[in-house]
Amino acid sequence: MTADTQESASPPEAEAVVLVGGQGVRLRPLTLSAPKPMLPTAGVPFLSHLLSRIRAAGIEHVVLGTSYKAEVFEEHFGDGSDLGLHIEYVVEDEPLDTAGAIRNVADRLSAEDVVVFNGDILSGVDLGGLLRTHRSNRADVTLHLVEVADPHRFGCVPTDADGRVTAFLEKTDDPPVDQINAGCYVFRREVVESIPAGRPVSVERETFPGLLAAGARVQGHVDSSYWLDMGTPAAFVRGSADLVLGNAPSEALPGPTGQALVLGDAEIAPDAHVTGGSTVGAGSVVESGARVTGSVLFDGVRIGSGAVVERSVVGAGAVVGPGAELVDAVVGDGARVGEGCELRDGLRVWPEVDLPPNGVRFSAS
Ligand code: GTP
Numbered sequence: 001m002t003a004d005t006q007e008s009a010s011p012p013e014a015e016a017v018v019l020v021g022g023q024g025v026r027l028r029p030l031t032l033s034a035p036k037p038m039l040p041t042a043g044v045p046f047l048s049h050l051l052s053r054i055r056a057a058g059i060e061h062v063v064l065g066t067s068y069k070a071e072v073f074e075e076h077f078g079d080g081s082d083l084g085l086h087i088e089y090v091v092e093d094e095p096l097d098t099a100g101a102i103r104n105v106a107d108r109l110s111a112e113d114v115v116v117f118n119g120d121i122l123s124g125v126d127l128g129g130l131l132r133t134h135r136s137n138r139a140d141v142t143l144h145l146v147e148v149a150d151p152h153r154f155g156c157v158p159t160d161a162d163g164r165v166t167a168f169l170e171k172t173d174d175p176p177v178d179q180i181n182a183g184c185y186v187f188r189r190e191v192v193e194s195i196p197a198g199r200p201v202s203v204e205r206e207t208f209p210g211l212l213a214a215g216a217r218v219q220g221h222v223d224s225s226y227w228l229d230m231g232t233p234a235a236f237v238r239g240s241a242d243l244v245l246g247n248a249p250s251e252a253l254p255g256p257t258g259q260a261l262v263l264g265d266a267e268i269a270p271d272a273h274v275t276g277g278s279t280v281g282a283g284s285v286v287e288s289g290a291r292v293t294g295s296v297l298f299d300g301v302r303i304g305s306g307a308v309v310e311r312s313v314v315g316a317g318a319v320v321g322p323g324a325e326l327v328d329a330v331v332g333d334g335a336r337v338g339e340g341c342e343l344r345d346g347l348r349v350w351p352e353v354d355l356p357p358n359g360v361r362f363s364a365s
Helices: 046-056 071-077 097-104 127-136 189-194 203-213 233-245
Strands: 014-019 061-066 086-091 113-118 121-123 141-147 179-188 218-222 227-229 260-262 273-275 278-280 291-293 308-310 325-327 342-344 361-363
Touching: 014 046, 014 097, 046 071, 046 113, 046 121, 061 071, 061 097, 071 086, 097 113, 097 189, 097 203, 113 127, 113 189, 121 179, 121 233, 127 141, 127 179, 127 218, 141 203, 179 189, 203 218, 227 233, 233 278, 260 273, 273 278, 278 291
Parallel strands: 014 061, 014 113, 061 086, 141 218, 260 278, 273 291, 291 308, 308 325, 325 342, 342 361
Antiparallel strands: 113 179, 121 227, 141 179
């Protein structure tokens, strides 16, 4: 603990560590220019929504474990005082994976309980409730667990009648329970210090199974509030729309929302339709007759007349020509989609690519 982080003798009740060092491969090409937690989501960097929830839970000291594009976090959030937080940044020379990143910030922590967050989860979990579960069970680690409809896509985490975690199971076609790791944990600080230092370590593959094998108390906390892993383009547009529609909780929204969030000096033609929780970035233009639904337009985007944009992300400065159709597509920064082109089914256009106005249909599947 450095002198500037600890003014009183008694340690704070809980501190937060947010893991933001991943490369965000699944969200490329959007993550070529910005790390995933900094992508504009309902008008602010995604991380702002998480930080607002941490502050609302009464936690003030936040340590960001950074690696990929490390410098942009501090450039934006500074010391955190604008948000009522004290934010510190710890950069990994080489990515240390999730548990390695937690271990790497251990010397910045002084509280007994450390709440660790994956930096790409949008969640309404009651953090006070999570801490109460941890403390009342005198747990070494407590995991937020969520019940999902499609557990076979994840590793699952069974618990016993007392809520103790009994195993960490790999993905299988026939998972025994529908509970999965929600990417938010409370660690006793000594457990953080017991993680091997200076090498990559995964929480799910090494730390948690190792704790179970050693007989540690690993507690599950099932919470059924809003939860979404924003790691894929489909999830990213859904989460952004849920924030704008008010389905996902946040105190960081930059303005009035509803069917759409229109930022700064964006222009929307009177006969264009922008709905379904879409965000229109500052300086963007949506021309006559265009229809934008459940989508995210970054800053400086132009959507041509009569174009259709559904559940898609359009990167900064990109242009979508008149009559083009984007459905479940990702268009990188500065790309140009020619008049009448159709992009569907998860197709991704790389930054600055110029798709000619030939009306061709492109599909990723
Ligand atoms: P993909 O490459 O698309 O899988 O995304 P990702 O790199 O973010 O990986 P993943 O979603 O598995 O990571 C979960 C969380 O841990 C995210 O918030 C990442 O930023 C973070 N994370 C992953 N690896 C590292 C790492 O090596 N160091 C740090 N500091 N954070 C990491």
